[in-house]
Amino acid sequence: MRHIISILIENEAGALSRVSGLFSARAFNIESLTVAPTEDASLSRMTIVSSGSDDVIEQITKQLNKLIDVVKVVDLSEAAHIERELMLVKVRAAGKDREEMKRIADIFRGRIIDVTDSTYVIELTGNGSKLDAFLEAIDRALILETVRTGVSGIGRGDRILKV
Amino acid sequence: MQLTGAEIVIRCLQEEKVEYVFGYPGGSVLYIYDELFKQDKFKHVLVRHEQAAVHAADAYSRSSNKIGVCLVTSGPGVTNAVTGIATAHMDSVPLVIISGQVPTAYIGQDAFQECDTVGITRPCVKHNFLVKDVRDLALTLKKAFYIAKTGRPGPVLVDIPKDITNQKCDFEYPKTLSMRSYNPVVKGHGGQIKKAVQMLLEAKRPMIYAGGGVILSDASDRLTKLAQTLGYPVTNTLMGLGGYPATDKQSLGMLGMHGTFEANMAMQNCDVLIAVGARFDDRVIGNPAHFGSVARKIIHIDIDPSSISKRVKVDVPIVGNLPDVLDELQKLLESSDGVPDPKALAAWWKQIDEWRGKKSLKYKQGKEIIMPQYVVEKLYEVTGGDAFVTSDVGQHQMWAAQYYKFDKPRRWINSGGLGTMGVGLPYAMGVRFANPKATVACITGEASIQMNIQELSTAKQFRLPIKIINLNNRYLGMVRQWQQMFHGNRYAESYVDALPDFVMLAESYGHVGMKIERPADVEPALREAFTKHKNDLVFMDFLTDQTANVYPMVAAGKGLSEMILAEEL
Numbered sequence: 001m002r003h004i005i006s007i008l009i010e011n012e013a014g015a016l017s018r019v020s021g022l023f024s025a026r027a028f029n030i031e032s033l034t035v036a037p038t039e040d041a042s043l044s045r046m047t048i049v050s051s052g053s054d055d056v057i058e059q060i061t062k063q064l065n066k067l068i069d070v071v072k073v074v075d076l077s078e079a080a081h082i083e084r085e086l087m088l089v090k091v092r093a094a095g096k097d098r099e100e101m102k103r104i105a106d107i108f109r110g111r112i113i114d115v116t117d118s119t120y121v122i123e124l125t126g127n128g129s130k131l132d133a134f135l136e137a138i139d140r141a142l143i144l145e146t147v148r149t150g151v152s153g154i155g156r157g158d159r160i161l162k163v
Numbered sequence: 164m165q166l167t168g169a170e171i172v173i174r175c176l177q178e179e180k181v182e183y184v185f186g187y188p189g190g191s192v193l194y195i196y197d198e199l200f201k202q203d204k205f206k207h208v209l210v211r212h213e214q215a216a217v218h219a220a221d222a223y224s225r226s227s228n229k230i231g232v233c234l235v236t237s238g239p240g241v242t243n244a245v246t247g248i249a250t251a252h253m254d255s256v257p258l259v260i261i262s263g264q265v266p267t268a269y270i271g272q273d274a275f276q277e278c279d280t281v282g283i284t285r286p287c288v289k290h291n292f293l294v295k296d297v298r299d300l301a302l303t304l305k306k307a308f309y310i311a312k313t314g315r316p317g318p319v320l321v322d323i324p325k326d327i328t329n330q331k332c333d334f335e336y337p338k339t340l341s342m343r344s345y346n347p348v349v350k351g352h353g354g355q356i357k358k359a360v361q362m363l364l365e366a367k368r369p370m371i372y373a374g375g376g377v378i379l380s381d382a383s384d385r386l387t388k389l390a391q392t393l394g395y396p397v398t399n400t401l402m403g404l405g406g407y408p409a410t411d412k413q414s415l416g417m418l419g420m421h422g423t424f425e426a427n428m429a430m431q432n433c434d435v436l437i438a439v440g441a442r443f444d445d446r447v448i449g450n451p452a453h454f455g456s457v458a459r460k461i462i463h464i465d466i467d468p469s470s471i472s473k474r475v476k477v478d479v480p481i482v483g484n485l486p487d488v489l490d491e492l493q494k495l496l497e498s499s500d501g502v503p504d505p506k507a508l509a510a511w512w513k514q515i516d517e518w519r520g521k522k523s524l525k526y527k528q529g530k531e532i533i534m535p536q537y538v539v540e541k542l543y544e545v546t547g548g549d550a551f552v553t554s555d556v557g558q559h560q561m562w563a564a565q566y567y568k569f570d571k572p573r574r575w576i577n578s579g580g581l582g583t584m585g586v587g588l589p590y591a592m593g594v595r596f597a598n599p600k601a602t603v604a605c606i607t608g609e610a611s612i613q614m615n616i617q618e619l620s621t622a623k624q625f626r627l628p629i630k631i632i633n634l635n636n637r638y639l640g641m642v643r644q645w646q647q648m649f650h651g652n653r654y655a656e657s658y659v660d661a662l663p664d665f666v667m668l669a670e671s672y673g674h675v676g677m678k679i680e681r682p683a684d685v686e687p688a689l690r691e692a693f694t695k696h697k698n699d700l701v702f703m704d705f706l707t708d709q710t711a712n713v714y715p716m717v718a719a720g721k722g723l724s725e726m727i728l729a730e731e732l
Contacts, residue, residue: 021285
């Protein structure tokens with residue numbers, strides 16, 4: 001099953017490699033990993049999307065907790081949560097495609113953030129399946145480049161991950 | 164007071180009451196060595212290869228429960244040390260390794276003797292640090308010692324660039340330490356312990372399975388008391404030998420791939436199992452599916468939550484420091500009204516005694532060829548069972564574990580997890596530094612001993628009267644055994660040709676050498692070594708049976724009760 005694991009980790013050099021190294025050394029799967037400092041600059045927040053049986057996920061959280069720099073680990077997917085991912089797509093937008101591309105971007109609540117006479121860059125936020133659906137909806141041949149941030153997640157309501 | 168980084172390193176080691184630093188100098192650690200030269204609070208042991216420095220520090224720790232400390236230079240100094248670090252990591256031994264690094268400004272420039280030490284060692288340490296500011300140095304070293312020893316112990320490496328060791332700052336050694344990201348659990352969960360007591364008292368076929376955690380946490384007295392209060396059988400893992408007295412009637416000996424018939428059968432057929440500081444690894448329970456095919460309740464006590472339910476699902480997990488948890492368990496047990504079912508227990512012991520009747524460790528010693536098992540048995544007799552015994556890795560290691568009956572913890576020193584050949588001699592050195600009056604024997608083979616043979620020189624320099632028991636069968640014995648059993652007798656590269664004359668080799672280093680070829684000479688030679696040559700290093704080269712195999716054996720992937728016994732062949 002797919003799980004979203006959130007980690008608070010000391011913002012030290014090499015913190016990322018400790019986490020990614022753990023996943024590769026123990027043959028755990030990583031679908032995506034995002035990391036950035038929090039409002040407290042001494043802490044980083046990481047979101048990892050992984051999949052595996054309950055036993056594997058239990059090992060993943062235990063092994064993460066064992067890392068000396070890790071302050072807290074939460075499996076967001078255990079309860080209500082929100083996940084978002086940001087995607088930037090550069091598409092060919094010339095002639096008849098130009099209007100159509102704008103229309104589909106609007107439907108998906110995407111924003112066009114860069115324009116040339118033949119291309120758009122479209123910014124799109126949502127969960128992974130929404131981003132996938134957008135890519136399905138437009139003509140594949142028109143996609144010049146895509147970049148996705150990977151999933152960030154946060155618990156709903158009173159679920160708070162803080163020191 | 165302003166001190167240089169190098170002075171700070173020395174002061175920190177002194178503050179931590181370090182007695183010995185095992186190391187090897189080089190360019191990046193010259194400032195540190197210069198300061199080391201100017202002090203006499205701790206001693207430095209110059210090894211002949213960095214790997215041996217780490218092994219010696221490792222055994223120093225294993226045999227004393229103090230933290231082992233090593234000092235190596237950058238680049239090859241570190242890469243040579245890696246095998247030692249990984250060995251200690253797999254067996255959870257607390258070490259602090261200080262490594263030199265190229266100056267800060269050179270890092271990443273492919274400088275001379277540069278390597279990414281933090282990157283290379285990351286998967287085989289409990290934690291590591293790169294010190295980038297001399298003002299962080301004292302706190303970092305404090306953390307290193309704290310992390311190494313607390314929780315599940317392990318090696319911690321501190322990488323110090325050369326320029327840092329020459330910069331000055333104010334020095335004060337932190338008295339206390341708190342880390343928001345690292346707070347190991349000590350006390351076990353009360354409710355879980357209560358459940359465990361209940362389960363133990365209801366058992367019909369109970370079994371205590373004790374691992375290296377018992378040794379590491381100094382919990383053997385408590386374990387022994389608990390086992391004897393209950394009257395339950397105990398088996399020790401390879402890493403746990405000595406955690407429960409092997410000569411006691413409740414001891415079933417070692418379990419696992421080369422465990423006794425009775426230990427493996429009892430482990431497989433028990434209805435309540437309490438695992439104490441052990442981790443159900445592949446060499447212990449064999450095939451986990453086969454192990455799981457028998458219904459039993461499992462209680463698992465360990466300081467490391469990730470060791471619990473990793474390979475085997477357990478019913479009552481208890482995370483905590485073993486001595487604390489065992490104290491609590493004992494207290495609850497003694498205040499409980501219940502007692503173990505005497506009838507069921509008697510029937511269980513009857514069954515176990517039947518299994519014991521198989522005498523799965525028996526072997527035949529003829530008149531002509533020395534059996535390796537016989538040498539270990541005689542060593543046990545001659546040393547009164549009271550020696551510190553180190554081993555290398557292979558058949559001799561298993562025979563040592565099977566035939567030397569350890570009654571005390573920290574007497575059996577071997578590489579159980581990583582299985583590192585070449586540890587035996589440096590381990591014996593480390594043991595002797597930690598226990599300056601102890602009798603130390605190193606049981607090894609002609610292949611393993613050559614992997615760190617250069618340490619005969621260190622042993623000479625420090626006059627370490629180690630007794631090397633070389634079980635010389637001219638084969639990589641364990642490899643040959645597997646090739647015989649599983650690879651159609653094709654002995655690919657397992658014959659050891661062109662061996663040195665070990666007697667002359669030992670003598671050339673200034674030690675005593677002996678060659679023993681006949682069974683009748685085994686005991687007299689051992690007696691001579693441990694009496695007449697009490698104060699010498701004696702290299703005893705025993706020419707042993709080339710075809711001897713280690714039995715019983717659970718083949719890889721097989722179930723615990725599917726043992727191959729010597730008599731069946």
